[in-house]
Amino acid sequence: xxxxxxxxxxxxxxxxxxxxRPRAATLARRDVPTCRVExxxxxxxxxxxxxxxxxxxxxxDERVVFGLLRAAELERDGDEPIERVMRPGPxxxxxxxxxxxxxxxxxxxxxxxxxxxxxxxxxxxxxxxxDAVHAAHELHAGELxxxxx
Amino acid sequence: xxxxxHDRREVQALIDRGAQVVEVLPREEFDEDHLPGAIHLxxxxxxxxxxxxxDAHAPIVVYCWDSA
Numbered sequence: 001x002x003x004x005x006x007x008x009x010x011x012x013x014x015x016x017x018x019x020x021r022p023r024a025a026t027l028a029r030r031d032v033p034t035c036r037v038e039x040x041x042x043x044x045x046x047x048x049x050x051x052x053x054x055x056x057x058x059x060x061d062e063r064v065v066f067g068l069l070r071a072a073e074l075e076r077d078g079d080e081p082i083e084r085v086m087r088p089g090p091x092x093x094x095x096x097x098x099x100x101x102x103x104x105x106x107x108x109x110x111x112x113x114x115x116x117x118x119x120x121x122x123x124x125x126x127x128x129x130x131d132a133v134h135a136a137h138e139l140h141a142g143e144l145x146x147x148x149x
Numbered sequence: 150x151x152x153x154x155h156d157r158r159e160v161q162a163l164i165d166r167g168a169q170v171v172e173v174l175p176r177e178e179f180d181e182d183h184l185p186g187a188i189h190l191x192x193x194x195x196x197x198x199x200x201x202x203x204d205a206h207a208p209i210v211v212y213c214w215d216s217a
Contacts, residue, residue, distance in 0.1 A: 003215035004172065006157055007184060016182045096182075 009119035011095035022135045024102050025095030028116040028125030034059045035082055037066055042079035044069070055113050057123055058086045064121045065092060070112060092117040095124055102127060103136035160210055168208040171199075184212065 008014065011025045033056045035044045048056045054074065058067035067086030076085060092115045093102065106114060106129040116124045154160055164170060170187040172179050179189040190198055203209055 003213050004174070004182065004184065005215045007160075007212075008182065010157060012157070012161075013185055014182045015185050015187070016180055018181045 006119055008096035009094040011118055011124055014096075018096075018098070022099040022139060023095060024093050024097045024099065024114075024116045024127055024132075025124055027099060027131045027135055028095070028127045029131075030125045032057055032123075032126035034063070034123065035069075036060070037081065037083040037086070039082050040079045041074075041076065041082060041085050044082060045074050048074060055126060057115055057126060058082055059123055063123045065090065065115050065117055065123050068115060090115055092121070093127070094119065099132055100136040100139060103129070103132040106132055154210070160212075163208055163210055166208070168210050169203055171203070171209060171211045173211060173213055178214075187212075 013019070031051075033044075033048045033051050033053050035047070035056050035058055037058055037060075044056060048054070048069070054071045056069040056074070057065055058069065059065055067082070067088045068090040069082070069086055073085050073087065091111075095116055095118065102114070105111070106127075111129060113126050113128045116127050118124060154163075164184070164186070170184050171190050172183050172187045173190060173192045173195060175191055176189065179187070179191075183189070188202060190202065
C-alpha cells in the first residue's frame with residue numbers, strides 16, 4: 001500500500017475526526033447512468049432520461065472513466081457514437097476530499113457535477129453540485145452552532 | 150523479516166488476520182484520519198515506544214502518508 005493517501009483515495013473506511021465529516025464519496029450518486037464509448041447517443045439519451053438524469057458517465061468494463069455526457073451533449077441531435085460526443089478525460093476527484101472543498105471548487109469552476117473515482121480511475125459515483133453545496137452549508141451551520149454554545 | 154507492501158489488498162488481508170497497524174505521522178494527522186484500529190507511534194518516539202506497545206510476535210504493518 002502506498003501509504004494512507006492510497007487507502008483514502010480508494011475510499012476505504014477510516015477512523016478519526018475527518019471520518020465523521022461528509023466527503024465526496026459520501027454524497028456521490030452511485031445510481032448515475034453509465035454507458036460505453038461504442039454506444040450511440042440516441043439510445044443512451046433515452047436510457048438516461050428514463051432514469052431521470054441529465055448526465056451519464058462513460059466507462060469501460062472495469063468502470064474506468066473515459067468521459068462524461070452532460071446536458072449539452074445529451075441534447076445534441078443525431079445518433080453519433082458516444083466516443084465522438086462525450087467530454088473526454090473529465091476532471092475526477094478522490095473519495096476522501098472533504099465536501100466543503102468539493103462545493104467550493106465546483107461553484108468556483110461552475111461544474112454542475114463531477115465524477116468521483118478511486119485512485120485507479122474506477123467510478124464510485126457522480127457528485128452533483130447542489131448536493132455538495134447543501135451538505136457544505138449544513139456542515140458549517142452545525143459547526144457554527146457548536147462554536148456558539 | 151521486514152518487507153514493503155504496495156498492494157492495499159495485502160494490507161487488508163493482514164489486518165483481517167490480526168496484524169497490528171501503526172501510523173507514524175504526527176498526532177494531528179493521525180487524529181484526522183487513520184486506518185481502522187491503527188496505533189499511533191510517531192517517528193521520533195518509535196524506538197522508545199514500539200517495544201512497549203507492540204507485540205513482537207504478531208505481524209506489524211507500518212504506514213506513512215505515501216510511498217515517497
